Amino acid sequence: MAQAIGIDIGGTGIKGGLVDLDSGQLLSDRIKHPTPDGGQPDDVVAVVKTILAELSDAEDTAPIGVCFPAVVRGGRTMSAANVSKKWIGLAAEKLFEQALGHDITFVNDADAAGYAESEYGAAKGHDGLVIMTTLGTGIGSAIIYRNLLVPNAELGHIDIGEHADFEKYASNAVREKKELSWKQWAERLQTYYATLEKLFSPDLFIVGGGVSKHAEEFLPLLELDTPIVAAALRNNAGILGAASLAAHGSGDRPSTGAEHLVRATNPVAP
Numbered sequence: 001m002a003q004a005i006g007i008d009i010g011g012t013g014i015k016g017g018l019v020d021l022d023s024g025q026l027l028s029d030r031i032k033h034p035t036p037d038g039g040q041p042d043d044v045v046a047v048v049k050t051i052l053a054e055l056s057d058a059e060d061t062a063p064i065g066v067c068f069p070a071v072v073r074g075g076r077t078m079s080a081a082n083v084s085k086k087w088i089g090l091a092a093e094k095l096f097e098q099a100l101g102h103d104i105t106f107v108n109d110a111d112a113a114g115y116a117e118s119e120y121g122a123a124k125g126h127d128g129l130v131i132m133t134t135l136g137t138g139i140g141s142a143i144i145y146r147n148l149l150v151p152n153a154e155l156g157h158i159d160i161g162e163h164a165d166f167e168k169y170a171s172n173a174v175r176e177k178k179e180l181s182w183k184q185w186a187e188r189l190q191t192y193y194a195t196l197e198k199l200f201s202p203d204l205f206i207v208g209g210g211v212s213k214h215a216e217e218f219l220p221l222l223e224l225d226t227p228i229v230a231a232a233l234r235n236n237a238g239i240l241g242a243a244s245l246a247a248h249g250s251g252d253r254p255s256t257g258a259e260h261l262v263r264a265t266n267p268v269a270p
């Protein structure tokens with residue numbers, strides 16, 4: 001059975017699991033630890049090491065994929081919205097590989113989630129333009145066209161009206177902090193998705209992140225022309241996508257920064 005390990009580093013928690021790549025199911029428990037305060041590189045690496053040790057069932061040879069909430073180009077983290085600024089410009093992939101003693105595939109977290117939805121979830125076999133958004137500490141985004149992932153879309157940071165950096169107005173963390181009702185939050189999401197709709201004319205929106213398990217509370221309140229659905233893989237999408245990219249998307253890849261611009265293994269017919 002083809003297996004890989006996926007680790008999903010977020011602004012709030014770091015999760016990992018062993019994945020059956022054929023079915024897209026977790027073969028292990030989902031292990032979760034809080035992201036260390038401040039999100040410093042060495043502290044985050046230490047937590048990832050602990051999670052790998054806890055995934056003791058995994059074979060040593062299983063590919064490892066790690067996803068992270070930043071722009072990732074050529075193995076470097078090029079931004080840091082909800083983690084320490086020390087990540088900016090850091091050769092993060094190398095840092096993890098040295099600490100773990102294992103090659104890894106290192107990608108943006110929302111790209112991993114979008115890839116997983118395209119491989120196993122709500123966008124499987126979809127032949128149009130899909131925008132996956134993750135509503136968590138920030139807002140992550142992935143653009144997938146005919147199962148091809150376009151890396152490093154940062155649609156959570158667009159400015160809309162008086163709101164510069166829209167994730168600071170509409171993320172799930174903001175909903176919790178401001179104690180917004182579902183209706184109040186949905187009004188902010190309405191502005192957000194209507195803007196993306198105007199800019200991209202997508203065929204499908206997928207909404208992920210932990211809050212997607214409450215999708216029935218807020219998605220029906222949105223009025224859009226584009227179908228909008230909850231992520232089928234819920235909050236495991238990052239783990240599954242990182243694992244799947246490690247198995248299918250890695251190898252001898254050039255350091256162009258577009259190494260995860262890869263066609264999913266369930267391509268749609270041309």
Ligand code: BGC
Pocket residue numbers: 010011068069070071079081082108109110111134136137138139140141154156167
């Ligand atoms: C980051 C993205 C990330 C998203 C979700 C944003 O603040 O800029 O890279 O995908 O949060 O974690």
